[in-house]
Amino acid sequence: MxxxxxxxxxxxxxxxxxxxxxxxxxxxxxxxxxxxxxxxxxxxxxxxxxxxxxxxxPVLIAEAHAQLDRLTLTSRAFDHDLLLPFAERLARLVGLRDDDLVLPMNTGAEAVETAIKAARKWGYDVRGVAPDAATIVVADGNFHGRTTTIVSFSTDDDARRGFGPYTPGFRVVPYGDAEALRAAIDETTVAVLLEPVQGEAGVIVPPADYLPAARAACTEADVLLVADEIQSGLGRTGTTLACDLVGVVPDLVLLGKALGGGIVPVSAVVGRRDVLEVLTPGTHGSTFGGNPLACAVALAVVGLLETGxxxxxxxxxxxxxxxxxxxxxxxxxxxxxxxxxxxxxxxxxxxxxxxxxxxxxxxxxxxxxxxxxxxxxxxxxxxxxxxxxxxxxxxxxxxxxx
Incomplete structure (x- = not known):
């Protein structure tokens, strides 16, 4: 064949x-x-x-067709009539905290990069980490995308080899080992970035106490828990988020893939207001992020999930x-x-x-x-x-x- x-x-x-x-x-x-x-x-x-x-x-296709007849792109130089409704309804669907913010992007890797930037800037501006010293704890076997920064902390040789020099600032620990994760956190650590279930690695499900232990370690150290739910989120695990299976509330959730309904690329970072507020005009952006067509489809996706x-x-x-x-x-x-x-x-x-x-x-x-x-x-x-x-x-x- x-x-x-x-x-x-x-x-x-x-x-x-x-x-x-x-x-x-x-x-x-x-x-x-x-x-x-x-x-x-x-x-x-x-x-x-x-x-x-x-x-x-059919619901998603109908919304896409209707939006194609109205407005497809404004850039973020201007607002459009679906951007705020999308942010509000997605925040409610994810349901972490009442005042969470949503930052729309396009691809999953962009959502991960956005979270890395937000965590670092929060660490410097709010936590007082020394300039250029921020570290993020990640797990071996991870798959968060293939950008230059992300492959820098990949343990997949095919994804990493030949793309150096690598971005510093990451500590890799065994996936599922809560004690190793806790030991890797120090005064420079601004975030722990994990997949609640490792998809690309082969649907690796950690021990039931792993994510709760990671949450506790992050809370004790005043470190952000960032959950990459780009594959696991939006219904795949039988809950809206995989984190819901063990009652864990992350500080930031990364969404993508299903958010675009298989029609357009849509991703988002959802999470703590005080963290995402460190990204101010000029510090981060995307021409296509949160465009009208993407928001129309993503709102329809949210509508399908709101019923449970x-x-x-x-x-x-x-x-x-x-x-x-x-x-x-x-x-x-x-x-x-x-x-x-x-x-x-x-x-x-x-x-x-x-x-x-x-x-x-x-x-x-x-x-x-x-x-x-x-x-x-x-x-x-x-x-x-x-x-x-x-x-x-x-x-x-x-x-x-x-």
Whole structure:
């Protein structure tokens, strides 16, 4: 099934920074997509959670169409009529504190960069950290994006190697080890930046007491807890935020992917007013951040989540997904399966080949998933998938593991 495009090398005028599966998609609706030859596939990846509401959700498409006829971009030189409503409703949905602020950006990596800048400036202006001495504690196995600053604290050699010199100011500790996290905090520390569930690493779920312990350590040291919920947030884990599963309230939450409804890139930093207020005019910005089209779609996304229906659906279907995957582990067909909400990482024995090989076998069975880190495959269906559709895909997973 290999094609030149699947090798990751340059094809035609397209730079080869990805190695996609050998399928070319041309359409989609709900949990299904079709290729240029009309074959249909069940999408169990959902754009790494960017398509939490499936392909071309009618509510989201309608709002996008309506906004296209009104206004698409103003830049932040001017306000527009959806910007404040978007900020207010997103803050209420996330529900951390009554007076939280929202800073809209475009991509997930931009949200992470924004949080890093805000945390550092807060550390200097409010905490009194010595100039240029601020440090941020992060976890190994992290994935927060691929900008120059972010890859500086990545432990993924593919993402990091060859892109130095690296940005200083980060301390890497083992993920899930609360004592190591606490020990890394000192008088220079301004923030701890964590994924509540590590998605790119293979849906790694930390011990239940890890995030509460991180919250306690940050509170005691007057350090910001920054939760990167770009993949885990907005319903994926069966709750609005993954932090909600353990009752942790971060100081800043980073959102993206699903916030754009699979239509436009939208991200945001949501959190403490006293922290985000340190970013004043001229210190940070984005021409496209919070543009009218993005706000129209994101407001519709917020509307879908305000009912709680999609969170409850992810929790219910997630229990079914976990039961089926756990059965495959018990039968010896999988080495391990980690499931949280409608999100799973499954580890393969080498007898079944690599994660890439399994992804290709599933592609031949008209199911789309994607491998990560060799022997692991991620499963992240749209939250709108039906139980019958999910079972259809899982039945083909069983067949592909024979």
């Amino acid at each position: 290999d094609t030149p495009l699947a090798t990751g090398h340059v094809v035609g005028h397209l730079a080869g920074n990805y190695r996609p599966l050998p399928v070319t998609l041309a359409g989609g609706e709900g949990a299904w997509v079709r290729d240029v030859e009309g074959r249909e596939y069940l999408d169990l990846l959902a754009g790494y959670s960017a398509l939490n509401f499936g392909h071309r959700h 229906e999609h969170q409850a659906r992810a929790a219910e279907l997630g229990r079914h997904l976990a039961a089926r995957l756990d059965a495959l582990v018990a039968e010896g067909r999988l080495v391990a399966a980690r499931t949280v909400g409608l999100w799973a990482g499954v580890d393969l024995d080498v007898v079944h080949g690599s994660g890439r090989a399994l992804s290709e076998r599933l592609l031949a069975r008209r199911v789309l998933v994607k491998d990560t880190h060799g022997q692991t495959v991620r499963i992240a269906p749209p939250l709108t998938i039906t139980r019958d559709e999910l079972d259809w895909g899982l039945d083909r997973l069983v067949d592909a593991l024979h």
